[in-house]
Amino acid sequence: MKRELLSAIALVALASPAMAGQSCDVIPQISPADQSVKELDPSGNPTVVKLNGQSSKDTTKYLWVQTSGPAVTLQEATSAQPTFVVPEVGPSGATLTFRLDASGCSPLQTKSLTTTVKVATTNQAPVAAATVSPEVVYEGTPLVTLDGSASSDPDGNPLSYVWSQLSGPAVTLHADGAKATFAAPADVPYPDGVSLSFRLTVSDGTLSSSTDKIVNVQWVNEPPKAVLACPETVNEGGSLVLDGSGSSDSDDGLAAYAWIQLQGTPNADLPDYDPATAARLEFTAPRLDSPNNKMDFRLQVTDYGKLTQDAVCTVKVLDVTAPVIGDGPGNLTAEATSAAGAEVTFTAPTATDNVDGVLAVSCTPASGATFPLGTSTVTCSVSDAAQNGASKEFSIKVQDTTAPAVTPPAPVTAEATGPTTEVAIGTASATDAVGVKAITSNAPASYPVGATIVTWSASDDAGNVGNATQSVTVRDTTAPVVTPPAAVTVEATGPSTSVVIGNASASDAVGVISLTSDAPSVFPVGTTVVTWAAKDAAGNTGTAPQSVTVQDTTPPALKGVPSGLTLITGQAATYEPTATDLVDGDVPVLCTPGSGYSFALGTSTVTCSAKDSHGNRASANFNVTVQYGFNGLLAPYDANKSYKVKSAIPLKWQFTNNTGAVLASAGAQPAVTIYQVSSGVAAEDAITLDDAGASGLQYDNLTNTWQFNWKTTGLSAGIYNVYIQSTLTGQKIGPFPVKLAK
Template sequence: MKRSIATAHRRWPAWLLLLAASAFSTPAFAQAGTCNGNPTARINPATQTVPERTHGQPTLVTLNGSGSTPSANLGFSWVQTAGTPVTLNNPNTATPTFSAPDVGPGGETLTFRLTVNCGTRTDTATTHINITDVVLNLPPTAVAVAVPDSVDEGEVVILDGSGSSDPDGDPLTYAWTQILGTPVVIQNANSAIAGFTAPDVGMAGETLQFRLTVSDGTLTGIDDVEVNVVWVNAPPVAIAVCPDSVAEGQQATLDGSLSYDLDDGIASYAWNQLNGPPLVVNISDDPAQFVFVAPQLGYQQLGLLPFELTVTDFQGAFTTDECEVQILDITPPAIAVPADITAEATSAAGASVGFSVTAQDAVDDAEPYEIGASGCAPPSGSVFPLGETTVACGAEDSAGNQASASFKVTVVDTTPPAIDVPDPITAEATSASGAEVSFAVSATDLVSGNVPVDCLPPSGSTFPLGTTTVECSASDAAGNGADASFDVTVVDTTPPVIDPMDDILGVEATGPAGAVVHYTAPATSDIVDGAGVATCLPASGSTFALGSTVVTCTASDAAGNAASPVSFNVQVVDTTPPVIDPMADILGVEATGPDGAVVHYTAPATSDIVDGAGVATCLPASGSTFALGSTVVTCTASDAAGNAASPVSFNVQVVDTTPPVIDPVADIAVVSESGSQAVVEYATPNAIDLVDGPVPVSCSPSSGSSFGMGDTTVTCQAEDSRGNQASRSFTVTVSYHFAGFFKPVENGKTNAVKAGSAIPLKFSLGGNQGLDIFAPGHPRSTVMACTGSTGEEVAETVTAGNSSLNYDATLDQYVYVWKSERSWRGCRLLTVKLKDGSVHTAMFEFR
């Protein structure tokens, strides 16, 4: 069924139709020649109703405006103002055409406007074209194809209906059915592409027939297709029988004698091992059997061996069958144990002994592996008692095969005790005889534990100044003996004492380096050496820098013992401020914008007793933007000690003496339409002032004034808020539209004329410009030499007493009657200078 085209057709939104209508508001006309009269637009018929299609094609619609009047030299312009947009062919003729668009079930009305023009006069008329919906439906065409159309039993056939079509473009549904032959199951029977598997048939073969029905929802189409199925010889059936498993070294038999063929019997048997290792060899003479001895399994050989039996009939057809045999792993792993071990006791319990025992299985392991703690008893790392112990080890592979091995560990005690003596002892002398020193010594044996120690000299003895060696000895229960020693040194290390010193504060600096300061060094006292004087740095009389300086005093006794240093502070201060140089005012700086002007200046120099020369800090800073008028700049300075100088100030004056700038205006040239004048509109130029920005501009004569013929200077002026003035001018030129003299006078030729006659000079100035059109003293004639050829004699003359000027509004032309003299002979040049300054000439030969 045909779908309503309106459902898929695009519609113009209202705003777009308004935009399109506005685009046609100024029609373009095609007009030949001159048209006279008042035009009347007529459309015949005023309204039409047409179908959207005729004979399956869009209907060609003709708009007829040929009845419009007057009939001669009339201009036409057609535009569409409503409805689905169409393309008008020849829209500037009386009878344009367009193709009807597709519309919905309700139809649609298109509106067109005809504008006719005759000269400057126009008239319009509107027509409405009603487009009706056309509904048409044609049946679909079914095309059924089988690929392939001849197949063997069991092969897949594709039924293809994708070549079917509908002339209306409607969507189709598909239905495949079998109408002849052994029934089959059609896959995807309701799709364009379907399929089935060819059935078993007799030796003569069989023809199957299928039908495709396509529908557009209302009408249907059918097509049939045949498929030839060819008989195929059935192959024999192979049956392979294998034992589930066989142990390494045992015999296995594979049997294919249960295989059979339904046609002409079995011609041959063939056994094949599909993968390995291990690989086996058939030792049987029976072709239906495969007999082999199971080999020893190697690393990562799972032992599951697959075999394939191929059975072939006398037609050469064959089939295969597979079976598997599991070879069982019955070989245990091999264990490697160390030689017997002798270890030294580390405690009364014996000794911890580590060892390495490995195992390797032919199937499970590529390399030997450590058995680990659970593989031996006692395990590696156990504490073995003094004497001999047997270690038993075992291992098991993944198939459950077990192995065992053993070795001996013997623990002995040959280690003497360890004596713990102190590090060398240094004691401070308490008298001239030295010092009393006490110490602690012990001995420990790995097996016997703590044992007694003897030392000389014993602990608590008085040791003289200098170094004394103490000797110690001990033995364990097994008779293992040990010796050790250490030194005791008595020394004198007590330093002298320095008296304290008070800080020296508030010394005024005398220069950049600071000030010279004098003081008395402190006294010292020592238990051995008595009184003395400390040495201080910096020394008394040194120059001390500004700030606080630490003076450190030291002393040592005759034994070289240094006293604890004593220090005090010397403070040098700076309380004198710097001095700032004076600054002159900066006057008359011209403003560069509304914010004023950027002003640069050099900050004044400073001088300070300690810091020396410097530069003051001024605000506003050099390079700042200073506002119009006078701004006070204040300069300050401080020395490194924070002493502030007395501020210095000066004035910066920014002025505005620059007038605004008026934009240039191009000269204007216009043509007078009447009255020897023209009203001229122009855009008043803009003016920009550096400070005020945009300022108003006034021009004289103003825009919209009436300008006389010729050149008029327009002067524009602007003034900023400070009275700075600027002006700019341009020229407005008003001229006549002069297109040369009309007949009977010829332009560019010498006109023959009878002396004494009144010659009519006809010309147009583009409208009624009044009679005051000549410049003073014009027209006038002068004698000229006769050159070149002379045209035909001017036959049209008038009778006039004197020269005169008239304007004919009907013909829009001026007639200047030039009265010649009877006495004139030869050639004369008539010069006509108009008020717009233009000069026009005509040449005459008087006879």
Template sequence: MRINRQRWVRWASAGVAVLVFGSASAAWADNVVADGDGATPVTGSGLSFGTVCVGSTVTKPALIGIQRNGASTGPNVFANGATVTLAVTAVTGSGVSTTPGSGTIGTIALPSNWSAQPNNTVTGALSLPVQLAATTPGAVTGSVSLSAAAGSVNRATTLAVSATVVACDTTAPVLHLPGPLTVEATGPGGALVAYTATADDENPAHPTVTCDHPSGATLPLGATTVSCSATDAAGNTGTGQFTVTVVDTAGPVIEPVMDITAVEATGPGGAVVTYQAPGAADAVAGTVPVSCSPASGAEFPLGTTTVTCTASDGHGNTSQRTFEVTVQDTQAPVLAVPADLTAEATSSQGADVTYPAASAQDAVDGAITPTCAPAAGSTFPLGTTEVTCTATDSAHNTATGTFTVTVADTTPPAITGTPADITTEATGPAGADVSFTPPTATDLVDGTVAVDCAPASGGSFPVGATTVTCSARDAAGNTATSAFQVTVRDTTPPSLTLPADQVLTATGPDGAVATFHPEATDLVDGSVPVTCSPASGATFAIGTTEVNCSATDHAGNTAQGSFKVTVRRTISGFYQPVDMNRVINTVKGGSTVPLKFEVFAGPAEATTTSIIAAISVKQYNCDPNAPLDPIEVTATGNTSLRYDSTGGQYVYNWQTPKTKGLCYQVGVSTVDGATVIALFRTT
């Protein structure tokens, strides 16, 4: 026996490892498959892992060789020089496994004089890793069944496996849960709630956290307690909980309603107005009713009335939306004047004439008493006098009517040359001075008769229509009259003074604030307010925005105009290897130059290539006096524009033209107009 062991030691020293069970190395110990009669390990048949912690996995290698044992020949003896296949046939025991779990481990070639070898001689060494996954504290027993086969000989043996599993870790995982969460409901069922829950432990470092309401679940309205736990490999469990409160604080959304304007009054109380009440929808309650006050079909008084529409969702959330209903009185009274009448003169002054009273009826004010001039009972001169009657309602709507009173006395003078109606533009707040050529009058008796017109030529006429009445009277008191109208109108819009176009530098991603002060002056109204959109002081987005301004005088004449506000980003660069400040960068034609730059909107740096316009390359006449500086670094590869997140800058590899001795301006611009240009010359 001593001789055989010494022989093995010499073999092992030549570099062969054999059957050891342990975490670090292997040596002959157990589970050697023997040939000859019986399959028995050389020394013992057990593999002990000793004491193992719960949650750990331990691997020990078993080195397997072929042992000579028994007669030199027989049915249980391997042939000289045979190749023996070793295989795992079965594995038992909780957590016990091998690699491979079953089947061939490998082969061992026996010496050509195997049958002449002494008993207990071992040859070959195949490593079989045996694993133990310790999941439950307590004793573990199991076995690994092995077979050795060559030709008709198939020998079997069993390796016993044992271990004691103990709970080395008694500390539960530490949970990291959110604090109390408040989430707005998104529907009748509540809201989808997402959160992050983690745990820390020695083994594993981050155990899985399980919650009875997982992240992403829909939680109902109200407070829900979410309970969570995590268990480590040693079976220690940590627990915790937090509260998620789903609330409904958003009121219903009421549809907008257009203002109702220009409703004509039908009576003293205003007018009955009907409208379509808006609908309303709530995220939780769905469609909810809307009540409006005053209600549709109610009588709305003269003027502007605000209608308030209210909707509640049943959770105490109420929304309101308003619109305006304007009832106006623009209809003048209906005026009835007496028919024209003729009276005979009673003296050289004419005649006292009494005529029937005029009447007027208004839809809002009812009966109105008109005023007429000249008044009934007045002395009317010879000739025809026009009586003007006026009726004005409380809304200042005026109806005017005329009739004539003729005091006859033979043939009155004939008036000729009455000017046609005159329309002129107002020149100031008082209207305009209007001059005209008065008519002339010829009487059959008196010849030329003076004609008087009122108002007189050259006087100031107010804005509106003024009747100029001209009359001629003969010595007998026969009077002829004629009239025309002078209409002073205001059709000239205000004079609008706008600022010049502005170019601003962006102060942030939203753009920049622009201020401006437009002015407008009207011939009649003087200074009038100017309205601009967008307004002065607004934040203008990056790019060019057209500002539209208008000014309207009291006559409704509107002047409009616009100017532009351009907000631009800033470009920083080009950076090295490119020199700026009018320096001409010299570079070999056909090489590639990296153009590096940054784009800012205020302190915010842009990173997307979509804001960069096309790279421009323009040949120009070289400046012989410009300083030169060679490009020290060139590039290769893709020439497309990209943003280098590592360097924090844009990069465009510009492939220079191959022609030597030419100068180029290479520029890069943002879509909003910021530009940077560098100069190059090919060599």
């Protein structure tokens, strides 16, 4: 049974990772570790990439952070599988790096792992191009070659080639790389012959493109001749004529004309036409919206034998639209900086052109040129690559509205020589970008006591007036002389004390208008400096200090100190004295030993003291006397019994604590004193005790009991009082009356 219980406990331990000592360990994992993607998905949309950290071990929180590469926006960056949209990376591609911060376990662990996503430029489709040799095939021609070797791939990728027949009597194609050969059918319809169509599909391994070629197999009929005439150039928006009227057929004439634009932009808007008669097309040339300016047109003519031939021509569309200049700085106003005017800078407008895009505009006069006083015209112009030009004007007005800058003389301060004083104040100077005309001031002949502001004015030819001020001060700087009262020292009567400090006196050559002090109504303990201040009519203030000292030399007053305490052993001593100070109020009292202390038998001294914040100390002592407890004399003693003279009276007792429990007291031998009580007399007279050896004082260790056998031989009848006195504590217990009879 015990073995089965231990096995069960072991199974539980194995089932619990915590009990088995297993630990939690965060291990970030990214699957796949790195990725390579294309800019665009097969549908031509930006590729969406998913980062997968779901297989991370012991992970409860995820945080994905991009650390390098073109910036992208992570969707649900705190999930295990965030996604982002691949950015445009250009031909060279790009590498994006991301960091997974995986967190979990307790205490919390965070570990990191990085992954890269390489983005490649989206592959471009190849261009299929094909030729047929010979161009004219007659029925039964043994070898006709379809050649696609002129095909190309913009990315330079190797190509694969697939030829297939689309229409016409089936032939056997023999493919060899870019080329395929076949033998022309021996029998074709009379007199029209037959047309065979073939398709070349080229692929770079991902993308593909196709081109179709028609092979006309003639019985006798010669194919038509396509002749197309078109101008080399045409102005955008001008009339354009495509002329195929020179086309011909040597057999039975042309049956149809087919027109198509092969290359653009720009894209022409071909008009509707009748295929049977449309040997000539006329339409309006398109407007240019890019540097591309060439259009390729193809004319395909068909004879009545259904043979066809193509002719191609190229027309260049000429740019005749001038650039558009944007909003410029508008009419400007500048402040003149000299008699020559001012240098003015401005931001030239920009221009946009349908073909060349944004163009720089040049302005005359240029930004930063010096413009004279008055209004000048600035002309801004631009030309595109086709020399189509545009211009725009704005004005710059240079004006003088700035007043001269006046520099006054330095402030002047002079001591008063009377009600008014003559003062030399100097002369102001002035500067102006255009020129100063005159300088004046409103200075008086003499100055009163105080500050006078003199205003200096300067004007220029444009009527602008500048001002500056100069301060002229006539002062009385002599302060009154103050004589303070003598220093005062008093004893504190409380936290603050009322003090009589006396009065100061003051004198001044001009006259004192006020005499004040900052004395408080009461003073704190310590030294307070009272400042006496006297002020004259000129505002000059003289001061003098007076020292007022409130001292605290009175100790606290102790209250509640016991005169003495008497306790029974085991009884706790309690006392809580208090102390009050005139300045500090209630202050703490420290007693040694403290209240609640357990004192030994006998007399001990307790010292209590209190000290105020200024070091004044008060102290008091009292005695604590600890005595034995006593339950009286034990049997056979009986206070109501009469004992015979000459008998031995056994006196027994025990010492106890405050709860009445008997104490062991063998080491503290007591003394027994007996007094005879005289009849009618209050005083007691001690008698001589006869204590002869073994009948004397004894101690029983088993019962902790003292016993004294009192021998009464030689005593007279009467009443005697018995006292028990502890030699350890000085305690005297009694009286216990004993009656002796004859």
